Amino acid sequence: MDDRISRRAALMSVAAAAAWATSPARALLGQTHGTLPASVESLLARMSVEEKAGQLTLMAAAWAGGAANALNPISATGTFDTQLADVRAGRLTGVFNGNGAEMAHRMQTVAMRESRLKIPLLFAADVIHGFRTVFPVPLAEAGSFEPALAERTARAAAVEASAAGIDWTFAPMVDIARDQRWGRGVEGAGEDVLLGRMMAAARVRGFQGDRGLAADDAVLACAKHFVAYGAGEGGLDYNSVDVSERTLRDVYFPPFQTAFGEGAQTVMASFNELSGIPATANPWLLDTVLRKEWGFEGLVVSDYTGDMELIGHGFAADAREATRLAFMAGVDMSMQSGFYIDHLPALVSAGAVPMARLDQAVRRVLALKVKLGLFEDPFRRIDPKREKARIRTAPMLALARESARRSIVLLKNDGDLLPLPKRGKRIALIGPFAAGQHDLIGPWNVYGSDADGVDLLTGVRAAVADPTFVTMTLGSGVEQPIPGGIAAAVAAARAADIVVLAIGEGQSMSGEAQSRDAIVVPAPQQALAGAVAATGKPVVVLLRNGRALALEGAALAAPAILVTWFLGSQSGPAIGDILFGAEGPSARLPVSFPYATGQEPYHYDHKSTGRPNPPGDSEPYKAHYREVPNAALFPFGHGLTYGRITYAGLELGDTRMAWDGTLTIRATITNSGTRAAEEVVQLYIHDVAASITRPVRQLKAFRKIALAPGAAQVVTFTLSRADLLFHGVDMSPTVEPGVFNVWIAPSAQAEGVSGTFTLMQA
Template identity: 40%
Template sequence: MINIVKYFWVLLFVFFGTFSIRAQKTIPQVETLLSQMTLEEKIGQLNLLTPGGGIATGSVVSKNVEDKIKAGKVGGVFGVAGPEKVKQAQDIAIKNSRLKIPLLIGSDIIHGYKTTYPIPLGVSSSWDIALIEKAARLAAKEATADGINWNFSPMVDIARDPRWGRIAEGAGEDPYLGAKIAEAMVKGYQGTDLTQPNTMLACVKHLALYGAPEAGRDYHTVDMGKVKMYNQYLPPYKAAVDAGVATVMTSFNDIDGVPASGNQWLMTHLLREQWGFDGFVVSDYTSVNEMIAHGLGDLQAVSAQAINAGLDMDMVGEGFLTTLKKSVEDGKVTEAQITQACRRILEAKYKLGLFEDPYRYSDAKRPAQDILTKENRSLAKEIATKSFVLLKNHNEVLPLKQTANVALVGPLAHSRNNMLGTWAPTGELKLAVTVLEGLNNNFPNVSISYAKGANITDDPELAKKVNVFGPRVQVSDQSPETLMNEAINLAQASDVVVAVVGEATEMSGEAASRTDISIPESQKKLINALVKTGKPTVLVLMSGRPLTIQEEFDLPVSILQVWHPGVEAGNAIAEVLYGNYNPSGKLTATWPRNIGQIPIYHSAKRTGRPASVTGEFQKFKSNYLDTPNTPLLAFGYGLSYTTFEYSNLTVDKREIKQGEPVEVSVTLKNTGDYDGVEVVQLYLRDVVRSITPPKKQLKGFQKVFLKKGETKKVTITLSPDDLKFYNNNLEFVAEPGIFEVFVGTNSDTQLKTVFDLK
């Protein structure tokens, strides 16, 4: 009887104990460890350091990292890679620290690891969500093979000002597309089981609004109302949280006057209370310390503000490590807050399986099996070809004929250092395939002659700034005139000219804002000289952002935008130039006619004095005196070697009730001479509502392959949430009224139908 009673109480304890743990979302092993930790050891877990050796994103490199790990003063490191080096780092923590807590090993895997694929803005131009998830899966597989278990990606900041260099790292201007891509990347990195050694923690960044700095200048202030925030800038971050992202990184900018790393509304009210995020939040590189320059106090004050606001881990700055104990003693921070931050970090390590096996990411066999394999490079090539956007095809010069003699010119035609793109610190420059090599590899029987033709820029000061991470702009010993004459002579002796021009990789990216986003003058001169030869000319345009190319667009040239395509750059470009792949990319950021139109984006609101629909200038309307309102290239724009025709746009119901979906159908026909892929895009306009609506909003898309002459019915379903918006009370609502539906090849489509929400 006594044994039965005892067994009953044990069962009761287990039941209610388990219930309590689940309710609080605590992990018993973590709670046991926390009970053994001193205050100093808890603070140590909040410290993220880098021993240097990689590409830093700030001027500070941590000191005495090994000694700090031994003392239990480090929760994670970045800038360390390779199974043996990671094992050594874990050995220091496991064999020398008191509590033997394993380390997080972080890195910036922005667009591939060793197998580098195109910059994220380029990848987004594929509009291929399944492929984007697959790309993230590949990156995780390679990075974890090299010992990395935490990725500072995806970067999901909405960007509508191409002067901002980091537009290259995101998915462009649209919150709907950005949210879909954020979700796909989180799933790709994290998989379905984080204890698997080929998955890793994702870190969505940068919370929040980092892509909207005033004047397009990196790290600059952001000023935005909450209605705009919720409707246009926050959706991709929330999508990542809803997808289960394990960690979040704060941004450098302020929000409502409070820097993100010390913003309680952002990290606690929005992120945790509204969105239900239960992972941990890390600062960006020294962003806690930078709150001093923002004007919020000394290091102790800003560190206390950050931990009180909900920040869990301090990247590199060491303000938590050096001041939090004193702040506890001074009553400015409670130990409970530090314990909670430590708990979240330990839970992440537990979810990775590091407590069970600290060396699960140190398998020396994996790099050879999983990194830079033939299959991986093949995927990188596929991603690249699907990211290219055909901007113009003058006289249908493209695809090129293999019988034509080609003059390949331009400073980026054989520049290995500029193929991978910005933020590729883990990529192997020496393995990148140049355009010249790609053409020769894939079409060895084609006559191809090469000349550089011009420097990327002739400005030595600009070159110096761009070359911080290595020689991206190499100024030739030959004079600009000599370079150009060589290219012109080559062009005159050829049948067609392919000029590879644009930006060096580090002319975009972090701390690479530009007030002039046109093609550099040295290359403008080359392009104009080539056109004057009268030879058919194709511009292969490389950049990390939309450029102002009105002058070049007006020339009799064809233009293929290839971004910075990654390790398989030349092979992918060759495939598309010669028609082995029909370009299907679509722009995910609007291209302005000139710098004065910025910011310009497809979902802007209408004014009370709208410009004429014909574009004709009218006084006292919302016009420019010197240029049209319309962009050079609209969001969603992209041509093909074939043509597509849209017709028969219908909705399945003309009237719907709250909570009902709507099926939108359209007939798509391939009317050209090539098989091809079209991205069918659906835009929605809420005609009348309680706050002013955007002109159009992307609310659906579908990639469709059609053989030449083929016709398909394409159906896209609008969910009830697609009709909703955040009103002035920040309530997510769908208001009754007429909705206009537009379906077509880009955001300028005029094919329209309507339905009525009752």
């Protein structure tokens, strides 16, 4: 079937190009109407109401791979032939998660030859952390604290995806995630607003490139999910959200504002309700804030069947009402429900939806197609030969390995167990992730494959001098024990000098609809870890995970722990690079690892309460749990190196910041160790007294520096009044004079070097 379609598409391409060259839309491109091509207005005038509704209807591709079908609920999509019929009739603006350039070529050819108005289709996809070359999941990549790296991997993903005919990606996800029970935190940048903003900006730049959206390797970015999706009650996916407007403005809005500032021209409405009103039908969010306050001129798309889910929320009585509510609130394009094509024409006819609102949404769609260069050349990103040439090239795979190793966090390294020697030691790889092409690429990847990934066993054996010194024993399944597995693992450990224990979460345990009530290593693996530890052999724990975990027992007691997340195509080689010291660990935690699941939601920049527990042991009638402190086991920003890093010599000048001035803050960072290291130097502040209570610490800047053995570097930060803003009593951005604590430190809980400064009155 695929071969037949491919040949037929090739035969039709010349005729399609000729048909496009003589189409009315193509001829009108040279004219302008205001700031947009006149084709937008002229085509709009010729459209029927159904054709207008078709431009607002996006459906999952009927011709798609199994991975795409598995990533969303089962939903009526129809056959490829029925979708082609919809294209001919102008009932479809495009499809998402389709099967590459050949499929796109076939559909675009039908649009250009056989539809009445010959409006090009738009092809979209979930390109979350790579296309065919898979990079670390976004949460892992955020741990690199390198926005430039995130920009490079997004650029690489766009180069591959655009070669397969994709114009638009549903990324980046910029939700702040502060409850690690929520599975979709794996798609974002973690718990911190500043890091989230910087990663959002970097990924938008990477996807869209610097040559304009019409470039054949540019992919339109879509910031999602608007808004506060990560704040669902109980960490439960799709659940209700009830947060204050101040929290929205201080925490959840800023990454979206940053993404729009970098040029993201589409945004996806979130599934959740917000204070009783679903985001998909929330005029305050989608019109008052997004359009009127922020001046956003782009397109709002629903999430997958988001408008349909207004019925499930109990907000709409039926499909017709759900369509009206979503559309009039500001959702321009409906994804997958089919509600807009089914109900908008009748709603317009009845006067329930003004024609002006319909035309407004269609203009936005057509304007984006113009910006993407589709009216100039509908086939600019559809080239099967180019698709093959751009996919999984040597530079792409090298970048995958680099980004993977720069995402690995060293939590512990007691006794300098790491790096391991490359020769002379027998190494037992044990655990469900010790070997095999599974659980490598992580959740929410449509086009990559574990089968193309390099596993841990392969990576370790390639890194050592004699591969025969490395044995492998599974010992346990991910969530189920293996009969005889623990006994085999204990025997392997006893026969080895060092155990590398690969445990954690399977990739199906993170991602959409994968909330967990306990964020722990599954019990069968805990039992495995305990048995292996009892042999007395030194153990290095490699965690595979898509969220922060509450570590306990033997897994926590191991002398060395590396957080290896889901690292993508080059997982094994990247882990081998770090394990054996070819590269040093340089990443930091983008999320806090709690002592216990019951602390969730937890984030480092919490408030102190009126009864904060002082440093040291828990005191009666202070803010803490009976069992654990009000702190993280491994805090945001934590991560070790193979060096010996110290902080000293804080300099604050005269400790006063003029109202319209700046404050320069310096500290000396020294590596007294024998190995080179990269340190993420972090600047935190605390507003001691304000009209709105402030977090105990807030990250305001960071720098990643390289230090040779014995080297020292003075790191300088500059603060201005703008860095001290918060939303005040009247919800306006506010700065108040007063005293501020400041830290330059290696994590959100570390003391580093600290002092105080005063913002002077104007």
